Amino acid sequence: MKNFEKEELKKISYNCRKATFLIEKKQIARITLQEEAELKIHVAGCSICATFMKQSILLNKMIHNLFNRNHAELKLDTKFKKKLQQQIEDHVNDD
Amino acid sequence: MQQEHDKTTIRGNEKLDPHLWVSKYADYLYSYAILRIEDVDLARDLVQETFLAALERSAKFEGRSSEKTWLTSILKNKIIDVYRQKSSAFAKDTDIIKAEQEQNDFFDHENGHWNHEHRPKEFGIEQADALENKEFQQILRACMKKLPKLWLAVFTMKHMDDESTAYICSELRVSSSNFWVIIHRAKVNLRSCLQKNWLQN
Numbered sequence: 001m002k003n004f005e006k007e008e009l010k011k012i013s014y015n016c017r018k019a020t021f022l023i024e025k026k027q028i029a030r031i032t033l034q035e036e037a038e039l040k041i042h043v044a045g046c047s048i049c050a051t052f053m054k055q056s057i058l059l060n061k062m063i064h065n066l067f068n069r070n071h072a073e074l075k076l077d078t079k080f081k082k083k084l085q086q087q088i089e090d091h092v093n094d095d
Numbered sequence: 096m097q098q099e100h101d102k103t104t105i106r107g108n109e110k111l112d113p114h115l116w117v118s119k120y121a122d123y124l125y126s127y128a129i130l131r132i133e134d135v136d137l138a139r140d141l142v143q144e145t146f147l148a149a150l151e152r153s154a155k156f157e158g159r160s161s162e163k164t165w166l167t168s169i170l171k172n173k174i175i176d177v178y179r180q181k182s183s184a185f186a187k188d189t190d191i192i193k194a195e196q197e198q199n200d201f202f203d204h205e206n207g208h209w210n211h212e213h214r215p216k217e218f219g220i221e222q223a224d225a226l227e228n229k230e231f232q233q234i235l236r237a238c239m240k241k242l243p244k245l246w247l248a249v250f251t252m253k254h255m256d257d258e259s260t261a262y263i264c265s266e267l268r269v270s271s272s273n274f275w276v277i278i279h280r281a282k283v284n285l286r287s288c289l290q291k292n293w294l295q296n
Contacts, residue, residue: 015207015208016202016207016208016209017201017202017207018207020279021275021279024275024279024282025275025279028253028260028278048209048214049215051215051216051217052215054222055215055218056286058222058226059282059285059289060254061222061226062226062232062235063235063239064254064255064257065226066130066235066236066255067126067127067130067255074122074125074126074129074130075122075125076121076139076142080139081117081118081121084121084142084143084146085117085118087146087147088113088114088116088117088146088150089114091113091147092113092114092150
């Protein structure tokens with residue numbers, strides 16, 4: 001039994017695919033206590049997944065900021081805006 | 096009759112002024128659309144459709160939200176329609192198959208460990224700097240554009256718009272287990288693309 005547990009633990013601590021899945025899930029929802037423990041063990045021993053986790057958190061922040069920070073820079077061209085304005089005027093005058 | 100009465104009492108003070116829509120909101124709506132669908136022509140069309148739809152239903156505007164919020168919600172629904180059209184939940188799209196194949200090499204099939212060439216490496220930029228770095232943001236957006244449409248939809252609705260998981264699953268017709276698979280795969284893919292293009296520079 002002990003051996004089995006050790007094997008299982010080894011499997012978990014080496015499985016980066018599962019660890020990265022849990023890293024993503026944890027940032028959005030609750031993960032179980034067991035998953036929490038598995039992840040902790042894994043990341044403590046795997047510097048690659050620790051890097052992944054750090055970058056994943058950064059990316060989420062960036063994506064969240066992307067819209068609010070950038071929206072002032074993206075502009076429609078004047079010609080298209082004129083066309084839109086005309087369409088609206090026509091529509092309002094029809095009513 | 097009672098209901099009619101209630102409706103008028105909760106009517107807000109916000110008013111619509113379509114003459115000012117283009118100058119006040121066109122760029123905003125355009126940006127909103129383009130970050131979520133990454134398609135210039137489609138984003139322009141959606142802004143146009145949003146204004147026209149808004150004019151059609153201006154009588155239904157109850158003035159309880161601002162004009163801007165109201166227009167944004169119309170656009171938002173149009174974007175979700177686009178997501179749905181572009182990604183059928185029943186047949187697997189070729190872009191998804193391609194992205195999945197790409198990712199097959201990321202982890203060892205036996206033990207799930209990172210394969211050497213795909214291991215995450217440090218970006219060599221501090222978090223605070225990355226958040227402000229224009230070039231980094233541009234690469235991020237280019238990488239988002241490469242994601243399969245359904246993945247991008249799930250990903251932006253969650254991480255850009257903070258929508259609830261249940262709402263995203265029902266709007267895009269994906270199962271909850273598929274949702275988590277997509278969230279995971281999209282991030283692994285995006286991070287890898289960013290590493291490839293950022294470290295190359």
